[in-house]
């Protein structure tokens with residue numbers, strides 16, 4: 192069945208809420224635009240994606256360090272990084288209804304003009320004003336009400352600067368040799384004028400990033416940039432996303448951020464068109480040079496062989512965690528007919544899936560079956576903690592429920608499992624989500640099947 196993009200998006204938003212993946216933030220109070228909360232299945236899915244990033248980009252590599260910087264940072268950091276000046280969108284207001292829009296989004300502007308036209312009105316726009324995206328707050332104790340001493344701080348607009356301001360601490364504590372990287376995962380905040388497309392453009396979101404520092408040299412820069420571009424592309428595919436749904440695109444010169452020497456995006460073919468999933472940016476020595484200038488602290492790296500000093504260049508790999516969750520869900524959604532019944536399922540990669548397997552007794556009113564199923568459940572829990580138990584309703588309904596949340600395997604304990612004389616004693620059926628096919632395996636074989644699939 193051919194599904195339009197917006198219909199697919201509606202189905203994912205609805206499934207995400209109905210099945211406990213993602214809820215609108217503070218929903219009982221009417222919610223906040225561009226803010227979402229993760230439910231039990233969503234938080235596992237997100238955790239699995241982050242863990243996969245952490246393993247590949249940080250933990251498995253000898254040349255990368257992990258860290259975790261604070262969300263609150265002083266205003267001076269954002270002056271140095273250039274965000275106070277240029278991290279902004281042009282904002283216009285409709286004089287008729289006071290609706291606010293981004294002046295650089297022509298489809299939004301014309302849609303709004305059309306909307307007024309239908310009501311026999313004419314939209315009129317203010318001149319665009321520059322609207323800074325950094326979220327501001329205050330820190331500090333109040334001693335006397337008339338003398339409130341507070342200092343303005345910002346919730347970080349990107350997690351990158353948390354690494355950059357710690358560059359010297361990493362040098363002094365870990366004594367790394369170039370090239371080396373620093374990676375982290377964490378929340379960032381942007382005061383988006385028009386948050387939209389579910390998890391795609393939010394006001395509070397999570398990023399996963401690697402800053403990879405290299406010798407300041409053109410040839411080395413090109414080589415490392417190519418390497419990380421391919422590394423990031425391969426990683427994104429390994430989330431289980433279909434190959435032809437991803438592409439690499441170079442930024443045009445006028446599209447690049449204020450710091451970038453070269454920039455490419457990995458884009459995903461989403462219901463909204465090709466959208467940015469990941470960025471690979473050649474930041475040069477922009478960040479270290481600016482922090483050196485603004486803080487007065489030397490950010491130079493000393494070559495331990497020659498004693499030569501240099502400001503390293505930085506190749507950045509940066510992706511949105513929530514976007515990866517959204518694109519993974521969109522890409523995995525399938526509808527088909529199985530045993531003459533229409534079903535929907537999520538073809539999630541087993542290592543990403545929220546639940547790895549579901550264990551179930553064929554009938555819930557047979558104590559021996561239930562007891563044996565609990566035994567199998569406990570054994571499989573040793574392979575992975577995310578092994579579910581379900582004995583509700585008939586077995587067909589249990590399978591559908593697991594299909595819909597993307598559980599790759601269902602294991603059923605039946606009378607053959609108990610059969611004292613049968614050669615099937617101590618075997619179970621293992622059902623595959625995508626095909627509905629079942630096979631008969633011993634309990635250790637089923638455990639091994641799951642262990643291999645989720646690696």
Ligand SMILES: [Zn+2]
Pocket residue numbers: 285286287288289290303307314
């Ligand atoms: Zn209006």
